[in-house]
Amino acid sequence: MEDNKMTYRPYPNSSLKTSLLGYGMMRLPAIGGGSPRDRADAEIDQDLVNKEVAYAIRHGVNYFDTAPVYCQGRCEQATREALRPFPRSEYHITSKLSNFDRKYWSREESVKMYQQSFVNLGVDYIDSYLLHGVGMGGFDEFMHRFVENGMIDYLVEERKAGRILNLGFSYHGDVRAFQWLIDHHDQYHWDFVQIEMNYVDWDYAHELNDFNQNASYLYGELEKHGIPVVVMEPCLGSRLANLPTFLEERLKKSDMTKSAASWAFRYVGSYPQVMVVLSGMTYMENLEENVGTFSPLVPLTQDEVEMLHGVAHDMIGLHTVPCNDCKYCMPCPFGVDIPGNFKYYNQAVNKGCLPKDKDDVHAATFLAGLDEAVAREAQADHCRQCKHCVPLCPQNIQIPERLAEMSQLIAKLRG
Incomplete structure (x- = not known):
């Protein structure tokens, strides 16, 4: 491994610590540019994916986050190919039960989706497995997808059998789903939970959209229960990496050498309950910069935290659309981008x-x-x-x- 200064955090049920920077495989590069997430006809640039993953591993990244629905359903297979040269014991791989479509809500179809991930990834165990997008469609949909069909109980048994090392969930939306799962923590023992967290959502997620919950509340609940946190959307769908000029100038006054993105990553990485910070790194330059930010991570001072909270306050006054460019809404039946x-x-x-x-x-x-x-x-x-x-x-x-x-x-x- 090259000059590895990566910051690591403890990883449940494993002697192998996890890199604080996690590789989100949702935005893999496509041949000709962009990502298959953006264009249904785009082909994953497997050669570039292989190079990027090899660079990441050489520089200490060992957490790779996949799902069966990412990159038009080709993410898991591409990740398998990129990780093939490396010993299985040297990295953590995650996947998810992405049973969003009603046709997958039955226990039989959900189990098939779960089992197919092992085939796609070419593994006999998955380090971390998530209930995907808990709360997105409301509380009733959450109950149909995971509780009434017995899938949580099934996955708990899979964890006992060693085919899953850690079981958790990613949360969006209806707080009743989040609270139900936390209330049942003693029964299910969540090994980690993935939440949207950044310096805007910390205090203003609910103000921007009353369906969402402030990250400060979510983090606080998880910290109270001793549950490790995996962070998604640390840059708010790239919006914190591309700030309005007057806000970016404020960051530059504090440190001319740091990019807006690095400030966002350092913010979430400074919280002790955070186990992994995910970044969907399509391009090598994104990967290189982010590796630098976490090698090692320099925690923010309290003054710097307060500065970013001030940036957040001014940013929400701009009245933008709170779109994080996840593209879950796509494709539109009428072709609208x-x-x-x-x-x-x-x-x-x-x-x-x-x-x-x-x-x-x-x-x-x-x-x-x-x-x-x-x-x-x-x-x-x-x-x-x-x-x-x-x-x-x-x-x-x-x-x-x-x-x-x-x-x-x-x-x-x-x-």
Whole structure:
């Protein structure tokens, strides 16, 4: 292993500690650029994945997070190929019960999905296995997916048999599902829980969307029960890596050498109950920078934490769409690029150049940029209000309403 200065944290039920930086395999690179997460016809660039995973392992990363639904269903297989050259005892691999579709809610179909992950990954045990997206569709859906079909009990038995080393869940949305699982901790013994956590969601997740819970509450509950925390969305879907200029300048005043992303990673990594911080690293330059941030992680001072909380306070006043670009809402039945539209809108808000009407000085530039960023046939005005996307959004964004607002603005600008 090369000059490894990676920060490690204890990992349950294993003598092998886990790297604090975890490799999220949700955004693997595609041939020709981008990721299969973005384009259904995109092919995973396996050669590049192999190089990136090899670099990660050489620099101390040993936690790889997969799911059967990632990268158009090809994530687990690509991860298996990338990890093939390395001893199984030297890395932790995770997967999830991603039974979002109603056709997988039965015990039989859920068990098939679970067992297929072993085949896809080429392993005889999975280090960490999660109930995926608990609370996304509300409490009743959670009960159908995991409780009434007996899947939690089944997975607990699989853990006893050694086919799962650690059992946990990832949480989005309905707090009743989170609380039910925590209330049953004595019965099921959750080895870890994965939550959205960053310096904006710490105090403002609920203010941005009353369906979500502040990370401070979630972290506090897990800390109270001694449950290790795995962090997702440390950069809020890249929004904290691409701050508005006036906020980024505030960070630069504190330390010119640190990127906005590194501040976000150091924030979550500074909490002692955090076991792993996940990052979906599509490009080698992202991987290299993040490895540097965690090798070793330099915890924030209290003054730096307070500075970031101030940035968060000012950021929520910008009234952007709280889209993290996860693309769970895609594909749209009518071809709308939902996250693409929201991303462009948010960029205009962050830059202070969102036009109000066709006479606004920014109007022409906004429209021209929109046509470059999002194909005309995929823009907001093609939304047919079918609401197919609404239950799929982990942030509980009322997507058709927000697209309608954007469509009305565009119509006003085009005159």
